[in-house]
Amino acid sequence: MGNTVIKVDHVGMEFRLSSEKVDNLKEFIIKKIKRQLTYEGFWALKDVTFEVEEGDRVGILGLNGAGKSTLLKLIAGVMKPTEGTIKTKGRIVPLIELGAGFDNQYTGAENIYLYGAVLGYSKEFIKEKYKEIVEFSELGDFIHVPVKNYSSGMKARLGFSIATVVDPEILILDEVFAVGDAKFRKKSEKKIKSMFKDGVTVLFVSHNIEQVKRICNKAIVLEKGTLIASGNVEEISEFYEKKIK
């Protein structure tokens, strides 16, 4: 313990909302000449600072638009912050919008290799784990069918199975407990719980306070991009419940 694995230091993220979206050359040149190119800055996150220690399970609470997903994407390395720095230690597995990276024309089996490669796994590793992935996804013979014929639940199941086949040091969960049917949901929750035992660090976004209490030991609250509270999960969820009433 006492080992910091995620360090978020004075992080701000600005999105530029131009009053009209200019995405072609013609408009860009005309507006540039007329000097109509104005941008409105919108800070999705502002001056957020916190640290997460190894083995902590941190719930991130906040209303829609508070900046929760932006924060997760920054930590996952998908985006770079406008201000401040983020340091992470260890392999991060983001379970965000599972299966979004699939190629629709590829079969499930081919997508296991493709998606595995996207997540940075080696070929040998995927080969070794291939069976385990197929079994866990419960897709059976559908694994040789192009993904475009899958239902959204089947896609999410496959995505979940691929992403969780490694032992991550940091696990990022964005309400993925809503994967598949009730049976698979139970199974995936069990799988994630089994990961907790290995002392994995977890970041968990949810609107369900009960679920956060059940899973996390710490929590933070975001409001309009700023961090307004952090601490033990009981105190924070009480604080948050009062706040949203």
Next chain:
Amino acid sequence: MKQAIRNFMKYRYLLSELIIKDIKLKYRRSYLGILWTLLEPLLTMLVLTVVFSQIYNRQDKLFPVYILTGRLLYSYFGNATKAAMKSIRKNGQMIKKVYVPKYIYPLASVISQYITFLISLIVLFVVSLVLKLQPTKYMIGAIVPLLILPVMVLGIGLILATLAVFFRDLEYLWGVVLMIIMYCSAIFYEPSRVVKNGFGWILDINPLYSLIINFRNTVIYGQPFDMQALTYSIVFSVASLIIGVWMFYKNQDKFILNI
């Protein structure tokens, strides 16, 4: 730099997966599959030969080889730059959700197109055999323009990929530019016709033609390189690669906000 290389090593498997995917999917649903790589240039060669040997009243036996050498290089240039330009937007869903080094997408397009291009060179080989093109020692030099070409394509592809994220209409604009380049590359006419009319400079500044001329010199005419064209093509390729890498690197963090 070290970091960049380590990162590349980590994702080199993804690169090979993307290249294989490109090639696999391109021919998956067609009956003749990969054979189309050979049939397509062969058929266009036949059409162009018939049309232009009528127009120019050419009796040159090697005219089909002449057309093929220009046409094959041009279609790789056109297809690969277009694919690289679209690659970032096409993979936008992926880029938005998971971290991957983004240059891997245009790089994969350029390489996968290069592989199909190399396969399509079989057509040139067979047609040359059939038309009894005399082999010379200069033929080995054909490798040089074939090696410069992907560097040039990658450089231009990176520039286009970066710009296309911010300006969608570039895709249409580039189609027009490609057409201009086609007409300025002496694919189906003799360059002497253009030079005679005082437009030789168009061929001189066309980087693609500087490769085609050396490809033809070595393959068809049994001549050494046109040194001026060779120098120009190398300088152009290296310069476009440097500019492309720099532009891409400078802007890649902004991609996600625009796709």
